[in-house]
Structures are given as structure tokens and as C-alpha cells.
Amino acid sequence: MDKGRAEKKYCLGIESTADDFGVGIASFEGEILANIIDAYVPPEGGIHPREAARHHADVAGKVVEKALKKAEIKLEDITLIAFSQGPGLGPCLRTGATVARALASYLHVPLVGVNHCVAHIEIGRLTTGARDPLTLYVSGGNTIVAAFDSGRYRVFGETLDIALGNCLDVFAREAGLRPKTGKPLGAIVEELAGKGKVFVSLPYTVKGMDLSFSGLLTAAINMLGKGVSLEDLCYSLQETAFSMVTEVTERALAHTEKREVLLTGGVAANKRLQEMVKFIAEEHDAKFCVVPSEFAIDNGAMIAWAGVLAFTHGITTPIEESFVKLRWRLEEVEVPWMK
């Protein structure tokens, strides 16, 4: 154990909003020392919140240990505990919050509750060097276009029903596709789409800067097994859905006149989506930034880093106020570190 390190300050962050249980460790200077993710893989279908929460409780101790080992520090070196306080699935959030409270009490260190969406933006800024970006955050649970203005991240556009990642996942499951280890459903759809050649018309629904994917999903599912190849259907679904989010991002970019576009969330790993968003960023002379995938999916490092930012700007969460907030919206959160 190196002595210089022991004097530094570290934050341990716990992420448990949905199917991933993640523990990350960040120094107060912004180095990410560990980022361990243990994903709950349902035997079939989507996530059952209680089952996922049980998984989180089972692996919590092990994941914390792994993270400390990876960071090469001891539990006693942790000076701050951060956890994702919302938004997310109740049982999953509560499991993470319980672990966080226990650790903070045991170590006698401050606790800070972090907004999951804020954390996605902050880790994106940290890892890509973006300063004040327009963010497109696309995952299984969220589809949000947001940018900073007057103390908060304002939401300019979002889905009116299901999230982009959810749309792709549900379609994939309906098509009989199954995730493989190291290859989520989204990646399988992307691979099939790459082989598609014929574009078939599907509902394209943009309302102002908001989006709707449910009609598109239903139409795509209804076309399964009706003479269109799965490759062409994946291709058409991706093209339509990604064009929708890209159009909305471009609108928000024109509206906010930001100089950077940050792409994050689980769907950010999709190369075709990256290509489309990069295209509009460049057209508006904005820098395109994409978050590396280990930090784009739900992870503990982003919670740790957002915790550091909050704590160093005077924000802590007393245990009696550390209840989880299932519907905590991005624009409700003050972000004093962005001036």
C-alpha cells in the first residue's frame, strides 16, 4: 500500500437502478480506479425488479471487494460513499441504498445520493473532455436530450412512451433472439441490421422534440414472419428509430447552439447511431463525443464521480433523507459545479 495514496480522498459509488449492480471508485481528482459491474441476466423475458434486487443483494459484498482490490485501496481509505438515489426500479434502488447507508455508517463517512441521469452526463464529461455538451442519453430505460442552462440540466426532448433501448430489446425478444454472454440484444440487432438491404416503411413519430417508439415497435413486431427478412426488418427498425433520435438531437442542437454533442447510455455503443449523430454534430460545427462503453452503460464509476462533484460543492445526503426517489427527474437537480 503506497503511502501517498492513503492521503488522497476516494469516493465509492454504488449503482443499482435496474439490472446492473455496479461499484466504482473515483479519486477526488477525477481518476477512475475501479469500475466493476455485475449484471443480472433474467432466465427469460425482461427484468423482474424483485429478482434483480435479490441478485444485487447477493453480489453486493463481492462486487465491493472486487472494486477495492482493483483500486488497490482498503475500505478504510474511502472518504465518501455515493449511491444512485433515482430514478429507477424501487427494489433495486433500495438494495443499493441499503448497502450505501451501511457502508457510510460503518466507515463514519458522509453519504451522497446521486441522480442517475446526472451521473451519466458527468462521467461523459469526465471521460470525453466535453465541457458543456448537448447530451443524447439513450438506454433501455431512458431516451433524453438535455443540456445545461441556469444551474440545471434541462430536458429538451424525451420519449413519450418507451425508451429506445427497450424498443430494440422487445423487438429482438419477439423475434426469438436471445442475448449471449458479452453480446446484449442490442448488439445482435445491430449485427443483423448490418446485413439488411431493403428498407421497409415503418411509423416515424417525432412530436416537437419528443419521440414515441411504441407504434414503431408494434408495427415492426407485426411484420415478423410476413415475408420480410429479419435482417431487413432490423435494418429498417434501426434506421427509423435512429433517424428519429437524430432529428430530435439536431433540433435541440440548433435550438441550444451548444458546441459539443455527447452520446451516452447503453445504445451509444451502436456504430450506426454514432455515425448518424456524428454527422449532425459536424454539420452544426459541434464536436462529437461518445462515452466509452464501460462508462456509457449503467456503472458505479459514474455514481462515484458525480458524488465527488456534489460533495465538493457542499452537497451531502443525511441518512434520514436518503430514501430512494423512483421518479427523480433530471431537471430537478441543481448542478452547482457547472457555472
Added chain:
Amino acid sequence: MDEVNQWRLIKKGAEAWLYLANWHGRKVVIKKRLPKHYRTPKLDERIRTYRTVHEPQLMHEAKRAGVPTPIIYLVDVKEAMIVMEFIEGDQVKKLLDLISQEERDRLCYDIGELIGKLHKNGIIHGDLTTSNMIRTADGKIFFIDFGLGEKIDEVEAKGVDLHLMKRALQSTHFKFADECFNAVIRGYSSVLDRETVEEVLEKIKEIERRGRYVIERKEARSSF
């Protein structure tokens, strides 16, 4: 394209480029939907054609419903281009931050009244933001940019439309979003019958509880 000259680019919007030009001695705005190279050509053509055809139709219907919109002079579907009247005035987006509370209240009330007239006639604007409204010197409020609009007489569509207005106020005019939206609703209520208004307001609440707000939707997610 006869007699359209002196083109001057005035705005590179996300969806279309706007030019100021001269058409038979009139000052006109030309809205041209340029190809979007990020999307596949077939989808691109479908979107541009659809919007170029539907936007003038809706503007015409809006005018019949008593909502000021620019006069359409020419539609060129092949070029995805619309030539329309130039409206001299102030964009509500800029105006809203400069006027007194009283004036703001009046302006938002009037906007609500106009939205009410659209909805009463089954017209959905589709992109109700303060950037898409212009107030002229004589106090008329013009609605522009019907590109995302549709003709549909459903509570759901009306709810989403008004919800977009609310969201636009919250993201761009957050200092007085609530008072503005309340005024919009008062104006809206003056046009439509009470039952419809209540249905639409209830729908807005439902939309806010849906998907993105009700994060429990995450239950259905898996790999991301």
C-alpha cells in the same frame, strides 16, 4: 421556378433552411427541406415529401380556424420547397423575456386561445414552442412551422400538443413557465367546452405519469 429571386439564407434550421427572397415583388420566405444525409435515402425522401405536402394544407386549415398563418404562394414537392408570406414581427421566444408580467400573461392567454381554436378544429400543431410564434406590430400572433402537425381529433393528440407547449416553456422560459402555462390554459379553456378541457388536462397528467416519468417502465428493459 419563375420570378423567385434575391435569395438570402436567414436560418439554417434543423429540419429546413429558410431563405428570404423576392417573388413577384413580394417579400417571401422560402422553406426548403434539404436532404438529410444521415438517414437512408428512401426514408429521407418519404419524410421530406410528406412534410412539404402536409404543412401548407395544415396552415390553410389553421387559417380557416381563425389562427393567423403565413399565406402560401407556392409549393414545389419535387424540391421539397414552400414559398410563403414573410411575417414582420417579434418571435415570441425573444419577446417573452422582455415584457412585463401583465403583458406576458395576456400574450400567453392569447396563445392558449389560438391553440384552442386549432384543437377545436382537429388541428394538431405538433411543435408548439415559442420559437414558432410571431407577434406582429398590430398584436396578431402568427403560428408557423406546421411541419410536424397533423389533422386528428383525439384527446391524446391534444394532450401531447399542449404538453409540448408546457415543456417548451419549462426548458426555455423556466423562470415563469408555470404562470405562462396557466395563462395558456385559461385562454385554451375560453375556446373549448369544459368537458374537453378537463379531458385534455387529465390527459396531460397521464402523459406526465407515462414512460419517461414513470421510471418503473424500466421493468421491461433487459440488456442495456
